[in-house]
Amino acid sequence: MVTIIADEGKNCIGIELYQGFLSKEIPAEYISLDNVEIKPCVSCGGCTYKTYGKCTVRDDGDWIYPKVIRSDVLIFVTPITFGSYSFKVKRVYDKISLIMDRHYFVENKELVKGGKLGSRFKFFTIGNMENCRKEELEAFQKLFHENLVITRGIGKCYIADKSLSEEMRNQIIEEVKKV
Amino acid sequence: MKNILLLNVSPRQNGTSYVLLSMCQDYLLKKGHLCEIIHLYPNLNNLIKLREAVDKADTLVLCGPCYINTYPADTIALLEELSLHREILHRQSLYGIIQGGMPYPHTHESGLSLLEMFCKKCNVSYKGGFVMGLGAILNGQPITKLPNSKKMIRQLQIFFDYIDRDEEAPSKVYQVAQIKVPSFIYRIMAVTMNRKIDKDLKSHGIDIKQKSPYLISK
Numbered sequence: 343m344v345t346i347i348a349d350e351g352k353n354c355i356g357i358e359l360y361q362g363f364l365s366k367e368i369p370a371e372y373i374s375l376d377n378v379e380i381k382p383c384v385s386c387g388g389c390t391y392k393t394y395g396k397c398t399v400r401d402d403g404d405w406i407y408p409k410v411i412r413s414d415v416l417i418f419v420t421p422i423t424f425g426s427y428s429f430k431v432k433r434v435y436d437k438i439s440l441i442m443d444r445h446y447f448v449e450n451k452e453l454v455k456g457g458k459l460g461s462r463f464k465f466f467t468i469g470n471m472e473n474c475r476k477e478e479l480e481a482f483q484k485l486f487h488e489n490l491v492i493t494r495g496i497g498k499c500y501i502a503d504k505s506l507s508e509e510m511r512n513q514i515i516e517e518v519k520k521v
Numbered sequence: 522m523k524n525i526l527l528l529n530v531s532p533r534q535n536g537t538s539y540v541l542l543s544m545c546q547d548y549l550l551k552k553g554h555l556c557e558i559i560h561l562y563p564n565l566n567n568l569i570k571l572r573e574a575v576d577k578a579d580t581l582v583l584c585g586p587c588y589i590n591t592y593p594a595d596t597i598a599l600l601e602e603l604s605l606h607r608e609i610l611h612r613q614s615l616y617g618i619i620q621g622g623m624p625y626p627h628t629h630e631s632g633l634s635l636l637e638m639f640c641k642k643c644n645v646s647y648k649g650g651f652v653m654g655l656g657a658i659l660n661g662q663p664i665t666k667l668p669n670s671k672k673m674i675r676q677l678q679i680f681f682d683y684i685d686r687d688e689e690a691p692s693k694v695y696q697v698a699q700i701k702v703p704s705f706i707y708r709i710m711a712v713t714m715n716r717k718i719d720k721d722l723k724s725h726g727i728d729i730k731q732k733s734p735y736l737i738s739k
Contacts, residue, residue, distance in 0.1 A: 432594035
């Protein structure tokens with residue numbers, strides 16, 4: 343199962359990709375972050391000591407994180423915002439440790455966190471470059487690379503314009519199939 | 522004398538980010554500047570007070586924790602909100618401080634890039650930042666509790682000095698404060714920390730092998 347979480351803005355990159363997966367008969371789920379509320383992680387420690395492995399705050403995370411943990415592949419679609427994820431996507435991502443192993447490992451001679459519980463974290467990001475400077479694209483790709491390092495993940499980062507070209511869509515689907 | 526606004530973008534008002542900003546405030550007050558610390562999270566639903574403070578400031582120092590390689594989501598929302606009010610952005614100087622658990626600067630540096638990109642697009646002058654690793658182990662305690670505290674405090678003071686002089690702080694300032702240890706030490710650290718995590722969970726009656734509640738829920 344592929345789960346696409348999209349902050350689309352005025353564009354349709356996530357939904358186009360979702361349709362692409364379905365057309366190739368790859369099970370996929372599409373979550374638009376329009377009208378979704380994930381409250382901020384306030385580092386309260388509740389997901390450790392009160393409800394182990396679950397956020398103590400009741401919001402749309404209650405149905406989103408079960409989908410994410412059950413997915414084989416997670417794909418974020420986000421407008422690149424000052425070289426980073428958008429606020430809406432980052433609210434989801436800030437709580438990703440809910441589905442991650444808490445333990446430490448050493449990889450490439452450095453400490454990293456344990457990655458996704460039960461399986462490898464397979465993670466793709468599609469950044470919408472509208473209104474972006476070149477440096478922002480570089481910053482975004484560097485951020486994604488660091489995300490893979492810290493989560494022991496595998497995946498790729500793509501930069502798209504207002505819409506997804508057919509070529510890029512097929513390329514992403516092929517890469518997702520490979521991981 | 523400059524009007525310096527110290528912005529705590531951590532959700533915790535008495536955590537490590539606040540400790541760092543308090544040190545910065547003490548240092549800059551002694552240099553004769555006006556310094557005020559404002560916390561972002563109590564103002565999340567109404568940013569008017571914060572916008573007014575930004576407008577009045579000559580220099581902004583933004584400090585927060587690293588959540589998955591950059592500042593938390595609400596820092597991005599704050600920057601977007603400020604970008605919509607260009608009238609309050611008038612070439613103020615902006616410095617960033619980001620602190621996270623991992624000891625390596627590269628893990629946290631994307632947070633500083635976020636600020637730099639914001640500055641480039643929004644008529645604010647980015648003057649550099651400071652990355653502090655191992656911040657999570659402090660949990661609001663003084664910096665003296667860090668294993669590399671002497672070096673860290675010295676380098677922080679050098680960084681604060683750049684803020685005092687309104688000069689660009691090079692990344693070298695924080696890079697020299699980082700701990701450099703051979704990888705086998707990290708292996709020992711990982712084993713020790715994992716044991717500590719498991720022991721802590723067990724002492725709270727938590728079964729560390731239990732399934733994620735998100736796999737159990739409908």
